[in-house]
Every structure is written in C-alpha cells, then in structure tokens.
Amino acid sequence: xxxxxxxxxxxxxxxxxxxxxxxxxxxxxxxxxxxxxxxxxxxxxxxxxxxxxxxxxxxxxxxxxxxxxxxxxxxxxxxxxxxxxxxxxxxxxxxxxxxxxxxxxxxxxxxxxxxxxxxxxxxxxxxxxxxxxxxxxxxxxxxxxxxxxxxxxxxxxxxxxxxxxxxxxxxxxxxxxxxxxxxxxxxxxxxxxxxxxxxxxxxxxxxxxxxxxxxxxxxxxxxxxxxxxxxxxxxxxxxxxxxxxxxxxxxxxxxxxxxxxxxxxxxxxxxxxxxxxxxxxxxxxxxxxxxxxxxxxxxxxxxxxxxxxxxxxxxxxxxxxxxxxxxxxxxxxxxxxxxxxxxxxxxxxxxxxxxxxxxxxxxxxxxxxxxxxxxxxxxxxxxxxxxxxxxxxxxxxxxxxxxxxxxxxxxxxxxxxxxxxxxxxxxxxxxxxxxxxxxxxxxxxxxxxxxxxxxxxxxxxxxxxxxxxxxxxxxxxxxxxxxxxxxxxxxxxxxxxxxxxxxxxxxxxxxxxxxxxxxxxxxxxxxxxxxxxxxxxxxxxxxxxxxxxxxxxxx
Amino acid sequence: xxxxxxxxxxxxxxxxxxxxxxxxxxxxxxxxxxxxxxxxxxxxxxxxxxxxxxxxxxxxxxxxxxxxxxxxxxxxxxxxxxxxx
Numbered sequence: 001x002x003x004x005x006x007x008x009x010x011x012x013x014x015x016x017x018x019x020x021x022x023x024x025x026x027x028x029x030x031x032x033x034x035x036x037x038x039x040x041x042x043x044x045x046x047x048x049x050x051x052x053x054x055x056x057x058x059x060x061x062x063x064x065x066x067x068x069x070x071x072x073x074x075x076x077x078x079x080x081x082x083x084x085x086x087x088x089x090x091x092x093x094x095x096x097x098x099x100x101x102x103x104x105x106x107x108x109x110x111x112x113x114x115x116x117x118x119x120x121x122x123x124x125x126x127x128x129x130x131x132x133x134x135x136x137x138x139x140x141x142x143x144x145x146x147x148x149x150x151x152x153x154x155x156x157x158x159x160x161x162x163x164x165x166x167x168x169x170x171x172x173x174x175x176x177x178x179x180x181x182x183x184x185x186x187x188x189x190x191x192x193x194x195x196x197x198x199x200x201x202x203x204x205x206x207x208x209x210x211x212x213x214x215x216x217x218x219x220x221x222x223x224x225x226x227x228x229x230x231x232x233x234x235x236x237x238x239x240x241x242x243x244x245x246x247x248x249x250x251x252x253x254x255x256x257x258x259x260x261x262x263x264x265x266x267x268x269x270x271x272x273x274x275x276x277x278x279x280x281x282x283x284x285x286x287x288x289x290x291x292x293x294x295x296x297x298x299x300x301x302x303x304x305x306x307x308x309x310x311x312x313x314x315x316x317x318x319x320x321x322x323x324x325x326x327x328x329x330x331x332x333x334x335x336x337x338x339x340x341x342x343x344x345x346x347x348x349x350x351x352x353x354x355x356x357x358x359x360x361x362x363x364x365x366x367x368x369x370x371x372x373x374x375x376x377x378x379x380x381x382x383x384x385x386x387x388x389x390x391x392x393x394x395x396x397x398x399x400x401x402x403x404x405x406x407x408x409x410x411x412x413x414x415x416x417x418x419x420x421x422x423x424x425x426x427x428x429x430x431x432x433x434x435x436x437x438x439x440x441x442x443x444x445x446x447x448x449x450x451x452x453x454x455x456x457x458x459x460x461x462x463x464x465x466x467x468x469x470x471x472x473x474x475x476x477x478x479x480x481x482x483x484x485x486x487x488x489x490x491x492x493x494x495x496x497x498x499x500x501x502x503x504x505x506x507x508x509x510x511x512x513x514x515x516x517x518x519x520x521x522x523x524x525x526x527x528x529x530x531x532x533x534x535x536x537x538x539x540x541x542x543x544x545x546x547x548x549x550x551x552x553x554x555x
Numbered sequence: 556x557x558x559x560x561x562x563x564x565x566x567x568x569x570x571x572x573x574x575x576x577x578x579x580x581x582x583x584x585x586x587x588x589x590x591x592x593x594x595x596x597x598x599x600x601x602x603x604x605x606x607x608x609x610x611x612x613x614x615x616x617x618x619x620x621x622x623x624x625x626x627x628x629x630x631x632x633x634x635x636x637x638x639x640x
Contacts, residue, residue: 080610080612081612083612083613084585084586084590084612084615084616085586086616086620087581087582087585087586087619087620087623088586090578090620090623090626090627091578091582091623093627094578094627094630097630097631097635219608222608222609222610223608226601226604226605226608230595230597230601230604233595233604233605233610233611233612234594234595234604234612235590235594235612244586244587244588244590244591244594245587245588247586247590248582248583248586248587248588250586251582251586251587252582274635278631278635278636281627281631281635282627282628282631285623285624285627286624286627286628289620289623289624293616293617293620301613
C-alpha cells in the first residue's frame with residue numbers, strides 16, 4: 001500500500017470550516033438574545049438544563065483533543081495497552097450521578113456557582129481555601145486550553161498545509177471560541193457543546209470504521225494487527241510506560257479528576273434535576289466508552305499497521321526509529337528498553353511526522369489519506385466532517401474551561417476577595433476580560449513552545465492532559481469529605497491541598513527547569529512516574545496530611 | 556415487622572454495596588493488576604497474544620467494559636431512582 005500518497009481535499013475543508021465557525025458564532029448570538037440579567041444566568045444558564053443538553057455538554061467538555069488526537073496517538077505509539085484507558089470512562093459516567101447529583105442539590109439550595117463556593121461554605125474558609133481551589137481551577141483550565149489551541153494548529157496544518165497554517169488555525173480556534181463565550185455565556189457554550197458533542201461522537205465512530213475499512217474489513221484488520229510487534233500487543237506497551245498498576249491508577253484518577261474539574265462541576269449545578277444527571281450518567285458511561293473502544297482506539301491500532309513504527313528486519317525481529325541526541329537512529333527490539341532508559345524517544349513513521357510528538361497526528365493522517373481513497377467524493381466529505389469534529393472536540397473543551405475559569409477568577413478572587421462590593425454588572429465584565437486574557441495567555445504559550453527547541457512545556461497532548469487532571473484530582477479528598485464524610489477540618493483541607501499540589505508540581509516540567517534536566521530529583525520523580533499516576537501520588541500525600549491534621553484538630 | 560420503606564432502603568443499600576464491589580472488581584481486573592492474568596509472557600508463543608482473533612488485551616478490556624456497563628445500567632434502574640426529584 002502506498003501510504004505516502006496524499007489526498008488533496010481541495011477547497012472543501014475551507015468552506016465546511018468557515019460554515020461551521022459561522023454557525024458557532026450564530027449560536028453565540030442566539031445565546032445572547034436569550035440572556036436574562038444576572039451572573040447565575042451567564043454562568044449556569046439559570047440552572048435549567050435538561051438531560052439531553054446536560055449529557056451532550058458534559059460529554060463535549062470531557063471530550064477534548066486528548067480524546068480525538070491524544071488517545072489514538074498514544075495507541076499508535078504504545079500499542080493496544082492504551083486502549084484500556086477507555087475503561088476510565090464508565091467510572092466518570094457513574095460519578096456524574098454519584099458526585100454530580102449531590103453537588104447539584106447543594107448548589108441549588110445555597111446558590112453556589114463555582115466549586116469554591118461549595119467547599120468554602122462547608123469549611124468556613126473565605127480566603128485561603130478559596131484561593132487554593134481557584135488556583136487548582138486555573139492550573140487545570142490553562143493547560144487544557146493550551147492543548148486545545150495546539151490541536152487546532154495541528155489540524156489546520158494537516159488540512160491546509162503552508163508555512164503559517166498552524167498559527168492561523170490556532171488563532172482562529174481561539175478567537176471564535178473566545179467570542180461566542182463572551183457573547184452568550186453558559187447558554188451558548190452548552191448549545192455549541194451539544195452540536196460539537198453530536199459531531200464528535202459520530203466522528204469518533206466513523207474514524208474507527210475508516211481505519212478498519214482501510215485494512216480490508218474487521219477480519220483483515222485484526223489479522224494484520226496480529227502481526228504487529230509483541231510490545232504493541234501486550235502490557236506495558238512499546239516504551240514500557242503502562243504497567244497494569246500505572247494504568248489502574250491512571251484510570252481511577254483520570255476519571256475522578258476530570259469529573260470534579262470546575263467546568264464539569266458547574267455543569268452539575270446547571271442541571272435541572274436528578275433525572276437529567278442520571279440519564280447523562282448512563283449515556284456517558286455506555287456511549288462514550290463505545291466511541292473510544294470501537295472508534296478512535298482502532299485508528300491508533302490500524303495506524304500501526306498502515307504507518308509502522310517498527311519495521312521487521314531480516315531475522316524476524318523488529319527495528320524501531322528513535323531520536324537520540326537529536327538524531328534519528330535505528331534501534332533493534334532487543335536494545336529498545338536500554339535506549340529508552342537513556343532518554344531515547346521513539347519516532348513515528350515519516351509519513352505521520354518527523355518528531356517524537358508527532359504521534360498525535362495519526363488520526364488526521366489516516367482520515368485524510370484513506371477515507372477519500374475508500375469512498376471517493378463521499379469520503380472526501382466524511383474526512384472533512386471528522387476533521388471538523390476534531391476541531392469541535394478542541395473547541396468544546398476550550399470553551400467550557402475558559403467559561404469556568406472566568407467564573408472561578410471573577411467569583412472567587414475578584415468578588416470573593418479583592419472587591420466584595422463589586423456590582424453584578426462589573427463582575428460580568430471582569431469575567432469577559434478574564435476569558436480574553438486567558439485565551440491570549442494560552443495562545444502565547446502555544447507559540448513559545450512551538451518556536452523553542454529547548455523549552456517545551458507542552459510536548460505531546462496526552463501527557464499534558466494527565467498533568468492537568470492530576471492538579472484537579474487534588475480536590476478529591478475535600479470533595480468526598482464535603483459530600484459524604486463531613487469529618488475534615490479547614491486546616492486539614494488547606495494543608496492537604498497544598499501538599500498534594502506540591503507533589504504534582506514535582507512531576508511537572510517545572511522541576512527540570514529549576515534543578516536541571518539531569519538532576520537526581522528529576523530522575524527520582526521520573527522513576528515514580530513509571531510506577532503510578534501523578535494524580536495518585538499527589539492524592540496519597542494529600543489524604544494523609546488532610547486526615548492527620550483533621551484528627552489533630554478534632555481533639 | 557419493619558415498615559416497607561425501611562425494607563426497601565435496606566435492600567437498596569445491600570444492592571448498592573454489591574454493585575460497588577462488582578464495579579471495583581471490573582476496575583481492578585480490566586485496566587488494573589488483573590491484566591497480568593492474561594498478559595502473555597515475553598517468551599510465549601505468538602498465538603497467546605490473541606483470543607478469538609482479537610488481541611487478548613483488547614478482548615479482556617471489552618469484557619470488563621460489558622461488566623461496567625451492566626453495573627451502571629442496574630444502578631440507574633434501581634438504586635439511583637428513589638432519589639429522583
């Protein structure tokens with residue numbers, strides 16, 4: 001099969017994308033026309049979302065470029081082991097009802113808008129805890145927005161090519177998203193999410209079907225998959241990163257952390273009834289997991305066949321391409337672990353990309369090259385639609401996080417601490433300013449990361465998402481305490497969150513920047529990262545400190 | 556004799572515990588340490604990497620997804636219902 005052949009999609013993507021972006025702006029204007037006075041309407045759409053809108057907006061917020069580009073990219077890099085990460089989705093679904101319904105009830109009773117409203121109301125901490133919860137919201141939202149903008153750039157460069165396609169795509173995604181949130185608030189965000197959620201569920205399944213069809217149907221697909229290197233078909237994957245223990249902690253904390261991040265938390269407040277959340281939980285747990293397992297994960301696996309990351313050599317063993325000291329080097333299967341331990345990075349097939357972070361491009365490459373080949377003009381249209389669905393995934397997560405960040409900074413910091421006497425009107429304008437500032441900050445980070453070889457805080461999409469989730473996981477102990485146990489103290493909550501966040505920070509690129517990439521501390525945390533999820537490590541320390549201090553305070 | 560409402564609450568609590576245990580088992584077995592039960596040894600024959608033509612790891616994941624889905628649907632139809640407003 002000639003995998004190098006590219007398909008020119010012509011002007012179709014330009015027209016489809018322009019139509020789609022204009023439609024989103026139209027929804028923004030519609031949301032503006034339906035607005036009612038007040039913050040509660042801007043941030044929670046009047047707490048009146050039914051089950052259909054709730055389920056689609058919760059799914060669209062959960063679905064990001066990490067799902068559409070990052071997950072197939074990881075399966076393409078690591079093999080089938082990463083497909084099992086999809087089993088975190090049913091747990092997330094269950095949490096929509098188990099945690100979400102209690103959050104909704106308390107929010108409705110006390111008029112809460114942000115996570116900090118509920119947590120600080122329980123512990124009676126107006127400043128310290130509020131700042132910490134807001135900081136967690138910030139640390140979750142900004143990296144997440146950054147990776148969505150980066151995804152917009154990747155899609156644009158794959159679709160349109162050209163010297164500045166990445167920059168134009170990233171700017172366009174940021175600008176349109178920023179505009180419709182600022183205009184219409186939660187109502188616009190939820191309705192655009194509904195459109196984007198539908199589009200991307202269809203897109204995920206279609207992408208899986210395309211990958212299977214490109215290899216000649218289900219039987220031929222799995223026959224060819226069976227010939228992949230042993231590391232691609234077993235645990236712990238190509239780079240040895242996904243031991244069952246690590247995958248387990250990743251699934252637990254990935255699910256819980258992504259369900260208590262500010263944007264989801266606010267969607268629980270916005271739900272009209274328990275019934276809305278109950279139905280959302282089932283649709284999410286069943287439907288979304290199926291989209292992963294039968295959709296995008298198959299793209300990654302099929303990608304390994306279509307664009308091999310390892311070539312069979314004469315003796316039957318496989319040979320990988322790795323980047324070592326900036327050079328592409330062929331490494332035998334036997335030497336793979338040794339080279340990885342010395343900092344070598346696997347490289348994708350040259351038709352997919354030239355650098356170690358280009359694994360994320362497999363989805364767009366498979367769609368763009370193989371759907372039109374299979375279906376002719378109809379395939380061209382479908383490929384365009386799925387690529388727009390990837391854009392939708394990025395935008396739906398970026399909008400929810402920007403909107404939630406605006407609520408967090410405005411309610412918790414500006415009105416909660418800096419200017420408690422601020423009028424509702426001035427708070428809404430500050431909120432809009434936050435959306436603009438956060439968008440520009442995220443866009444700036446994408447460009448800095450792209451232009452610098454030595455400073456790359458973003459890297460691949462999936463690891464960055466997991467770091468953001470690790471930060472939001474630090475709210476888990478206090479959330480469970482507030483909703484179920486009610487035994488913790490304010491001091492314990494504050495100390496626990498600070499300790500947990502410090503642990504997570506140790507795993508971030510910040511440590512390498514401060515101490516140097518070859519320091520002993522960086523080596524120690526890199527080894528710990530191989531064993532368990534970052535969020536899990538933080539939560540263990542967080543819970544320990546929280547429980548001990550709360551017990552001391554009770555005495 | 557206990558009133559019917561108390562009986563129903565007790566029954567729901569017991570069912571809730573059973574569903575929690577089954578879901579926890581699915582998490583441990585599916586993407587967790589249970590994977591070691593089916594993960595082929597590095598020296599094992601190539602056939603041991605497959606089950607009914609599917610990669611054995613993938614088939615294992617599909618099975619535990621089925622268990623998780625059954626738990627969520629059962630919870631929705633039984634224990635989550637009474638708290639509806």
